[in-house]
Amino acid sequence: MRKIGVFVCWCGLNISRTVDIKKVVEEASSHPQVVCSTDYKYLCSEPGQKLIKEMVQEKGLDGYVVAACSPSMHETTFRELASRCDINPYLCEMANIREQCSWVHEDREEATEKAIKLVNMTVEKVLYNEPLYPDSFPLTKRVMVVGAGVAGMQASLDIADAGYEVLLVEKRPFIGGHMTQLSETFPTLDCAQCILTPKTAEVARHPRIKMMPYSEVEEVKGYVGNFEAVIRRKATFVDWDKCTGCAICIEKCPKKIYSEFECGLKEGKSIDMAFPQAVPFKVFIDKESCIFLNRGKCGVCAKLCPEEAIDFQQQDQLVKEKVGAIIVATGYDLIDKSELAEYGYGKYKDVVDGMQYERINSSSGPFLGVIRRPSDGKIPKEIVFIQCAGSRDKEKGKPYCSKICCMYTAKQARLYKHKVPDGQAYIFYMDIRAGGKGYEEFIYRSVEEAGILYLRGQVSRVFEEEGKLVVWGMDTLSGKKIEINADMVVLASAMVPANGVKELANKLKISTDEHGFIQEAHPKLKPVESMTRGVYLAGCGHAPKDIAESVAQGSATASKVLTLFSRDSVMAEPTVSIVRKDECSGCLSCEIVCPFGAIEKEDYRGKIIAKVNSALCQGCGSCAVICRSGAIDLRGYTNQQLIAELEAALWK
Amino acid sequence: MNNPGYLQNLYLPRLASIEKITRETGDIKTFRLAFLEGDFSHLPGQFVELSVFGRGEAPISISSYFPGENSLELSIKKMGKVTSYVHSMCEGNKVGLRGPYGNTFPVERIKGQNLLFIGGGIGLAPLRSLIHYSLLKRGDFGKITIIYGARTPTDLVFKEEIFNIWPSLKNTEVHITVDVATNSWQGKVGVVPKILKELNPSPENTVAFTCGPPIMIKYTLEALKDLNFPEEDTITTLEMKMKCGIGKCGRCNIGDRYICLDGPVFTLKELKTLPQEY
Amino acid sequence: MNSNNPERTYFLIKKSKVQSLLNNLYNEYKLFVPVEEEEVVDFRRYEVDGNFTLEFTNTLLPPKGLFLPQQETLFTFNYERDISIEEKIEVSRRIIVGIRPCDSKSLTILDEVFKDVNEDVYYLQKRNNTLLIGLGCTNPQIYCFCSSLEIDPGKDISVDIFLTDLEDSYLVSVNTERGQLLIKDFPEYFEKAGEDEITRALEIQSPAREGFSVGFDKKDTEVFMDVEKIFEHPVWEELAETCLGCGICTYLCSTCHCFDITDELTKNEGRRFRCWDSCQFFSFTNMASGHNPRPDRKERIRQRFMHKLSYFVSRYGCIACVGCGRCLKYCPVDIDITRVIGTITNE
Amino acid sequence: MKNQSYVELTNILKQKIDRLLSEKIVDYMIVYEKGSLWFKTRPKMIRKQTDMEKVIWNRYCQFNLSTFLKSLSGKDENIGIIAKKCDLGSIVELIKNNQIKKENLYILQVACDGVINWQKLENLLGTKVAKAIEVEEDSPNLVIKMPERNIEVLKNDCLPDKCLICDFQPSPYANDFLTIVDEKIEDIKEIKSQPLPNLEPLDNMSYEERLGYWLKHFSRCMRCYACRNVCPVCYCSTCMFDGQEGLWISKESKTSDNYVYHLTRAFHVATLCVECGECQRVCPVNIPLMKLNSKLAKEISDTFGYQAGLLIDDLSPFKTYCQEDPDEFK
Amino acid sequence: MEIVAFCCQWCSYAGADLAGTSRLKYPADIRIIKIPCSSRINPTFILKALSKGVDGVMVAGCHPGDCHYATGNYFTRRRLTILKRLLEFSGINPERLQLYWISAAEGGKFAESVRDMVSRLERLQDKPFPRNPGISL
């Protein structure tokens, strides 16, 4: 078999403080197949890598073990180094003696003993590692962007501008996402519509962007470079080729409904356009409420439409599209009312969430930009903003910070003060998080603003008394109980992932974190990649963020996609399963358990046996375990390798 | 009754160290081994059981003949556990050896005759010990003809000897052929049996020795028959899976013969009496 | 492996004294006695006052395992600085009590193999150090056919001491000097046997020589020497259809002796051991190149019978079968050597 | 069943097979043939009608012939097979696992009221069994006619466990059900009041006793692998223990490795094992393998409500999952 | 004490890393083997480990529903549920095999699980599989 090198890293004091490096080096060298065993202060550093390279050449190593930090930190580093040393990168393995040894154990002797074991195990594994070579597949240079918020639009524009076709799938009938609902935006306080409209317009007229509003992803098959998506184009019951957006129908439609866009502050109609600047500039019928669709009567719109665009027969359409990459930019929703009951939200009309307030504040909103309270349209003179409504609250299962609330609350309070100069705004906060260019200054200005009172503390209850909303809180700085009689309460509600993202994630075979936000492949190094190759993520679907960040991430995914598209084929990870044909009995159990449909049938010497499509295989190894005979094995984690590792773990 | 140690333990290998490694082809290396202590003598055709401690043993033909030295050469093709491991070893490393085992080429009987060697691939290894032997005792033999072939030029073994040393010797002919030529290949192209037929050697006072892959042997034997080589002068070596090498473990038998004891060298005549199970 | 002593002597030992004798022997010897466990009788190490039985027909596993254990470490080695090897050879003095005539015959057959040309120290050392106390069969089991191989179930001169069951005592026939010495060491257990006991023993033994349900005429096996003819016989094809390739027949066979040699290594310490192998297994002859001269059940089952009835005979002059009936009894698909011989000779 | 019934059934069987072969409905038939001793039978493949006289059906046909189907995947031959009720389960499993196509199979189910395990019979009678001339059934007894006298034994004492719980009914997957109306199956059923061998004795042991129990048994195993080779649902073309020799367990039969082998074997047949009992029958060293098999079958049925060999469309619970599965883990 | 842990690389291995970066202390008896998914654990690995006399085998995977490969841990859950019963039946205390669901974010849970495993094993009355149960014959 092979000549193995062992390199033990001190990681400065991180490892050497608890692990007796010298002993580990010595023990490793007693392995008959370890022909070189040595240590260095920082192996990942330039000189460290040089040392490894020299040893490889001097001793003619076939593979090596780096005993250092977690492979998730530096496996790539050392595998790339291996390539540069003319060793197949898969003949390099790491023994994790930092995160799983020196950092978690205190007793020097114990830690040293464990480190020795871990090195032994890894050496034994490497003995059975096989050189692996990535496979390559053709690539469709077309991308699907799911979610046409500002993040999705930015990604689309960047990619389309670079010359590739983009399919922009949006579940709502208009593009722009939540930003379309905002009034002015921090930190510059420019009007959201003003900065957004040029973008939506650009998207709409871009020759390489195929907009698919009011559509949802039904199914995704395939793999990086070769996805096949089925998209459901939901019926709008309006022929959009004919509709001119004249809105006559809307006016006459007798059915009033809840307007999602206006967050219920204003009624919508069964046939409607979300807002007057919507792109596409078309109306659609709400299937649930339309009288005609439900009872077969009415049809006023159809009668009135000058273009005869109404088409009650319209059906959902399923379209198949081939794309090479997918960007998930599904954005956010705000936490559900029911979770904020202690603030009286949902119970009292004048307790509103941040988005409702944005609408109230918006000059195109229900009160045309005058701050009025929803219950009676009065201008609130005392207004309480409550930050962290739902966020950073373990009990609600949202222990995370929604990140933008400090900023938008400050923005909203300031806008309030601009519009109601004699009003008093109170802001309850836990602490202020204003990381971002110009953010601290922005907050500072609102704190300085007369009439905005920042109260550090939490609100325990909000209830109505004599037409006022009584807010009970606690000032944690002074330790005093506070009671405010307010006209209106604004909750900076927690951001949660958009509804339906979990299902979408399942279809795309990507994972979501415990809160339902889409999981990135690596929190630091691969923040815009998902776990599935060829699927990227941007915007608030990944985590709460503001517009600037969403846009930046949109552009980042675009750059990833463009990198992918810069080659004519995709390389696949070689750690996939493989069938030893002679040993396969053709029971096809593996086909049933493979979550990626990676097992195909193959005729081998007159017998049907299993075959792995290495482009689809993600290397989970389920098949290797259901297969009783071990005919299918997972490269990189073969039975042989794992057993070698296991046995070494049990050496006395 | 209690008599420990009165018998010699034939399962214990003697230690030897790797003196020199020559890479022959992509998967064949020749190892020159020297015993750490004790003498060693053998005759052409015999093999040893090579031990790599912890990985096992493999029977390997001795491919050299260095009388009086306690060293030998083994040419090993990388196949499985043991052979792969040996391939990763370096000069100075230690291995174990048992043997020599097996019968030998009939060196006495063939005195005074012409020798025709027909080898294919690694099959030249066992023949080489006899070639060494006959060249050392050059006076004992008549003309020596060596026909050797491999799949491609890079698969040829003992390149120095077959191209430079042997052809330069008196009354010694070397014909080299490959199945598939490369651009730079100047020599013969064609499978060994075909070249043999073209050369049309006379069976007169000649003994033919052949060794190589089964398919080559099959057609070579046919060709030799066509050339009227008598069965008793057509000599080959057999390969069977083997463990003990000393006729106990029971797996290398073909009919009532053990390859490790009665072989690996057989004349075609003897082969004919055995069941076709090899 | 007995120094021959032509003059046989006879003693008697009371059945009731046997345990006490065993307890005494225990101090000087490793004793192996038949023990019944889970309806199976096998030779086991005897401990003082331990269980044993002499009322059985045949042990499940043949006693070959006491000389060629199913697994046996040959030597250990260590890579620490330089390679060092330490051989492991069993040298203790041993006695096997209750070995049947067929099984003791199998040992003389195995001796041929392990003495031939190269002497196998592991086997022979144990063989030389082991005294055999045989036990005659009065009631052969239905699968027995030792008589077909000219083995006498009532008499065995190849063991050192031979016992014949006389209801409340055993007739002790001493065949060898080693046997004599043993008797001399423990005079208190043995009394001289009288003529009538010796004749009685003869009477008891005689019915044992009949009463066989299966068997063949030894002469019939001679056809197997015509390898060319038998080799392509259709019977192999037929047997291969049902044979499971399990190797029970070879593992349980008293004369099958094929083994494998394997190394085991943990870091820098290891050992080489041998363990039983079977010609019925695919891997037995499968070579590194992937070529297997006996790739199918047909070739393998043929090998088993041909080896016993033909190849072994031409090499060592005797059939490698002692008629113990184990293969017959335990073959899951009732493949029966006596029938195979019958099928071939009856044409 | 009376001796006469067996004779009649054998005749019906022969006629049927004759037709199947002559009309080329099957290329060959897997049947029972007489064994070397009167209480033994052996499996046999017949291709020619001239071999017909070898076909036999009697109370000693305990083999599960479906074992011989497992190596047939990929061969395009039509095969006929004689199957008892219990053998049908394993045929179903082979079909489910793509080892054989239903279309290529002709299943002749024969009426069966229990087969005799000759080891049990032999243990009851000792070696005398050889001398028997004939065996007749006199429900609930078997009458063994010896030269001098007759011996009676309770038939149930000679039956393998599986027969004690068998319902003898025709299986929906059999092509034919061959029977003669002789004794009513109901009557026979009543006799089988004996409770099943239970696993309780083990349940009452401590872990150490239990481990000791098994290790004692496993220490006898000589790894002949007959239990695996005979098992109809051990259909892997190369068993994992053979594939990469020495990888999973040493070639040496160490008790610890035997433990790994046996538990793995049991786990591998779990969800497939139809409790035909063949593995235990063939084990030369009497290891109670069925205890392991039955235990797993029971656990799987309790946990997932699944029984092997029952329905061709059922998916093995190990090949599927349910989000609401019991989760005893943290 | 000796515990072998199989950790899936996405969740529990990362969880173990997090325990490390958070400098949480736990007993050193544990040896982690990284596998891609808990569904890569062949029950025979576990049997093999136990038969060599380890005190316990810990298997850690993503929480049900959160498998990186979508469904892997559901299969594992089924297999190991049954395997535990088999172990119990064959005389090995099923406590010796534990399965934990640990996400990449749960460094604390990882450390806690190791402690839990160790303390469970310490409480056991019975011994692990004997180191040298000998060979047959």
Ligand SMILES: Cc1cc2nc3c(=O)[nH]c(=O)nc-3n(C[C@H](O)[C@H](O)[C@H](O)COP(=O)(O)OP(=O)(O)OC[C@H]3O[C@@H](n4cnc5c(N)ncnc54)[C@H](O)[C@@H]3O)c2cc1C
């Ligand atoms: C009250 C409030 C005030 C804010 N004020 C500011 C501010 O002043 N300044 C600032 O920088 N940021 C502000 N933000 C943050 C800002 O709204 C976000 O950063 C930004 O909108 C994120 O854009 P996005 O594209 O990621 O998500 P979104 O805008 O949510 O867009 C996602 C799009 O994807 C669609 N979608 C979702 N699921 C699917 C699916 N399954 N299939 C197809 N389409 C789908 C949605 O319909 C939506 O159109 C504010 C946020 C709130 C709540």
Ligand SMILES: Cc1cc2nc3c(=O)[nH]c(=O)nc-3n(C[C@H](O)[C@H](O)[C@H](O)COP(=O)(O)OP(=O)(O)OC[C@H]3O[C@@H](n4cnc5c(N)ncnc54)[C@H](O)[C@@H]3O)c2cc1C
């Ligand atoms: C008499 C004789 C001479 C040989 N001479 C040479 C030679 O000069 N050069 C060379 O490269 N090869 C030679 N071989 C073949 C060589 O023995 C096998 O290639 C080698 O045993 C493979 O061992 P392995 O451990 O690498 O393979 P594995 O597949 O791991 O085999 C395991 C074991 O099986 C046995 N085995 C497997 N294949 C064979 C085989 N073909 N022959 C015998 N035993 C086998 C060995 O004991 C081996 O250690 C010879 C074989 C024989 C019988």
Ligand code: SF4
């Ligand atoms: S599970 Fe194994 S044997 Fe079955 S089809 Fe898949 S690879 Fe082949």
Ligand code: SF4
């Ligand atoms: S490793 Fe996982 S993804 Fe790959 S083929 Fe097997 S089951 Fe499918």
Ligand code: SF4
């Ligand atoms: S015991 Fe029977 S089935 Fe098993 S290998 Fe021997 S002959 Fe074949």
Ligand code: SF4
């Ligand atoms: S279980 Fe018994 S009775 Fe039932 S069919 Fe099988 S053999 Fe016959």
Ligand code: SF4
């Ligand atoms: S049949 Fe019995 S002895 Fe043979 S492997 Fe199975 S359990 Fe072991």
Ligand code: SF4
């Ligand atoms: S494991 Fe045993 S009982 Fe179960 S199907 Fe196989 S042979 Fe029959």
